[in-house]
Amino acid sequence: MMNITKKKAVQLMLAATCAWLATGCMQEEWERPEQKVKTTICADIPSEDEDVQTRVTVDRTNYKLYWSKNDEITVVGFDESDRFKGLELYNVKEIDETDRRQATFEGYSIPQAIKREVYYPSEKVSVDNQGKVKFYLPTQQFQERKNSTEYLSANMILKGTDEDNKRFQMQPVNSIMVFQFTENKQFENVKNLIWTVETENGDKQISLKLGLRIDLDEDIIDKVYIAFMPDSMSVKPGGKFKVQITSDEYTVKTFQFTTTLPDGKKYEAGKYYTADLMDNKYKGCWEEVTTPTEPEVPEEPKVPPTPITEMKLTLQITSGYTDVILPFSGYTPSTCTVNWGDEYATNDGDRAYYPELTCSSGHDATNYFKHTYKEPGTYQITIKSSQVEAGKAQIASLDLYTGQNFNKNLVSIDTPLLKMDNGSGYQLFSYCTKLESVAENLFMYNEDILSFNRCFIGCRALKAIPEGLFKNCTSAKDFSNCFYSCDLLTEIPKGLFTNCTSATNFYRCFYNCKALMEIPEELFTNCTSATNFSECFYSCDLLTEIPERLFANCTSATEFNNCFRNCTALTTIPAGLFANCTSATGFNGCFRNCTALTTIPAGLFANCMSATGFDRCFMFCNKVTTIPENLFPASESVKSYVFCFGECEALEKIPEDLFEGNYRATDFSECFNMCSKLKEIPEGLFKDALRADNFKRCFYECKALTQLPEGLFEMNTLATSFYQCFSGCTGLTALPERLFNCPKVTELKLCFEKCSKIAAIPSDLFTNLKRLTSFEEFFSGWNKL
Structure with a gap:
């Protein structure tokens, strides 16, 4: 996400009002493409001192807004x-780099x-097949520390159109609501705030939720921030505006603020609003609620009666007098x-032994x-x-991660889940062992x-x-x-x-699935937007x-x-595995510790022209004996091969065109570290690595080497380190x-x-090492010198 300073991050919403995206970046004016082609969009965030009429006037001290390398936008055509x-x-x-408010985005054009x-x-929006956009802003938010605004950057949503076809x-x-409090002992150890409005x-x-730090004297709140959609939270004329504060998750002490807005309140996009709840005009609006109040009985739904919808879960209880809490979060x-x-x-008067419990609509179902x-x-x-109405929330959100004995005793989920209010799949059934x-x-x-x-x-x-587990989850991204x-x-x-x-994201999706023996070829066929497969099948031991x-x-x-790191039973890799992954940048550790792997196919990464590094890619693949030709892409994007073939103990031969x-x-440190059976090094191995500067431990303990080729580092004039190279x-x-032809070596x-x-040193071995001032321990262990 964008990087913003801790204070004044609410202005992020306001400055973004003036952000613009200009197509092109020194390109031709946009023309309708008939097929997908790579194109770029330039994004420029205005500086703080620009006089922009639409920006709300606020103190912008310490306010900064920059683009981040991981930012992503959705373009709809x-x-x-x-x-x-x-x-x-x-x-x-x-x-x-001179002005991080300016960035270029790249993607594919949309035909026609x-x-x-x-x-x-992009993660806060979804688009249906008619182009209708839906925004996702959480109704349950988390403020990490007292008066912190850092989390708001994750809840900023921007929309832009190109009416002039140029920018x-x-x-x-x-929008953002700031709830202002004067420090008051009544609000000590606050853990939750609930804002409720009466709308049309x-x-x-x-x-x-407030994650306050008692050790930093953050036990009394000053102000809190909530990001919200203005249309959904606008108060109707005569509607109520409520704020409820609880001292902990069990509602031991609760304060409730209630006021009526005769004219209502229409909120506007891009504004931030302050509610000073300690203002003298609100005296009498606060009350302390010491016992839970019974919720109002909801009106009968104005729909024809239909059967009640239900879901079923099965628990296996192993000992008597086991307490469980159904892990609902929020209001029903x-x-x-x-x-x-x-x-x-x-029904003996103790609620814990009732055969059934009912929670009325609008009641807090937590605990x-x-x-x-x-x-x-x-x-x-x-x-x-x-x-019973289709598409309407039926139950509060579930989170079995916090379910105490519930998640430890759950053995089956017997029906589809009822529709959750603001439901999330995040750690929903985590550690239901x-x-x-x-x-x-x-x-x-x-x-x-x-x-x-x-x-x-x-x-x-x-x-x-x-x-069919995710059959209906067409919007799911992560x-x-x-x-x-x-x-x-x-x-x-x-x-x-x-x-x-x-x-888009399958990071660690099947990590440590130790019994997994096979991957279906069609698994990701329709996942054409997926970007991240890092550690996807890490430690699938039987694959x-x-x-x-x-x-x-x-x-x-x-x-x-x-x-595929630690897939210790993997014996072969198909040559065309990454043939179509031309945008892939990271392959670090991809097949690390695949100890049963015996061969590497030629051309495996040849089409991956965007790759930036292969660090530890085949490290510990100790049954591989040869490296094929045309393995890596002939690309200037590749920067690093750190420990790439480290400890491939059976490796005997390296092709001359490998790099x-x-x-x-730039970095070949430990590339062939401890390849103890490597017999020779081709003379032109590093001939194209013109910017290489680090050969630290590159051939460390390659004990089978008997000689080195002349001119091995002839073209590496920028090299600075050969620490323990041989x-x-x-x-x-x-x-x-x-x-060595390396005048910058230090x-x-x-x-x-x-x-x-080694019994002798060539007379011109150090001739070109002009910056070297010390030969400390260079000859260590040379018994025959």
Whole structure:
């Protein structure tokens, strides 16, 4: 996200009012493309001192706003009749280092589109097949520290159109509310704030959790900030404006502020508003609530009666008198009833033993549904909702990560989940260590979930995934850590992500799935927008092969760092695995510690012309004996090969063209470290690495080397370090006369340490080492010198 200073970040929304995007960046005026081509968009954020009429006048001390390298925008295209023609994601291509308010974004053009809309950030919007845009701003927010505004940058949404066909004029879509307090002991140890307004469409609310630091004397709040959508929170005439503050999550002490706005309040996009709740005019609006108040009985829904919708979960209780709490978070959007499935439950006055509990609409469901199971056994819980209208929230959000005994005893999810209010897949079932099965199309009614990050992490008993699990999740983008450490998972259904066409992130998706034996070739076929596969199959110990077309359609993919690291049973790699991944930049550690791998196919990375590094790519692949020709791309983008083949103990031969075309590669430190069976080095190995400066431990302990070629570093005139470069090469018997042509070298320490068979030094070995001032321990261990 954009980088902003800790203070005054609320102005980020305001300055963004004047941000504009200008197409081109020294390109021709936009023309309608007939097919997708690479194009760029320039983004310019105005400086603080520009006189812009639309900016709200506020103190901008310490205010800074810059583009960040990970920023991403969504571009939506329409034809002359406003028909939707498609969308593309544009990523930062270059940031002006002299003025980081200016950046260039790169992406693909949209065929037949002559009108465009731009949205930032892309993860906060989704677009349907008609081009209708939906914004996602959380109704549950988190302020990390007292008066902190850092989190607001993640909740800024901008929209831009190109009415003049030349530049985008960005406008904020959402607003910010600042709740101002004078420091008051009454608000000590505040943990939650809930803002509720009465709108034309009923009550709307946003909650904020405060992560205050007592050790920093942050136990009394001063002000808090909430990002909100102005249309949804505008108060109707005569409507109520409420703020509720609780001292901890169990509502031990609650203060409630209530006032009525006779004229209502219409909020505008891009503004920030201050509610000074300690103002004298609001005396009498505060009251302390010491006991929970009974919620008002909601009106009967004005719809024909229909059957109540329900969902079922099964718990396995192993010991008597086990307490469980159904992990709801927030307020119930409709009347909710929970049947505990416990035949021993009684209505004896203790709520913990009621067979059923009901929570009325609008009541806080957090920690409300508590139950004690007197006897061990298997119990099916039924959750019922009174909401029957399609698309409307039925239950409060679930978060089994905080479910205490609930997540530890959950063994199955027997039906699709009811629609959650502001539902999220984030760590939803994380560490449900007994969970064995989930229902087909589990998220059928929660199709608007964007993130499944950590959703099933640590579900060590989960043996199978239903193919239709994410069938309706067409807007979901983030599957990072989704099945992390699902130890018993043996296979993945080929259609798991078929409908997840918006997915972008599969970071650590199947990390540490130790029983996984096979990957279906069609797994990512429809995930054409996916960018991140780093650590996706890390430590899949039983995986023996990879389908060749696994990433064939993933042309947007950029990251494969550690993708198959520690796949210790993997024996082969298909030659065309990355053939279409021309945008990929990161392959660091991709096949690290694949100890069963015996061969590497020629041309594996040849098409990856955007790759920037292959650090530790084949490190510890100790059964590989040869490196093929044409392995790496002949590209100037590659910068680093640190430890690339480190400790490939069986490696015997290196092709001369291995680094061909890598004119900008700089770091070869430890590249062939401890390749103990390497017998020779080709003379032209580094001939194209004209900018290489670091050869630290490059051939450390390559004990089978007997000689070095003349001119090995002839073209590496920018090299500065050869620290321990050939240390431990105990088989070397002589050095060539023309080894170094490196006038900038400053470090040769221990370069030939322990090369005990070398008996003489060529007369011109150091001739070109003009900056070298010390030969400290250069001859260490030379017994025959």
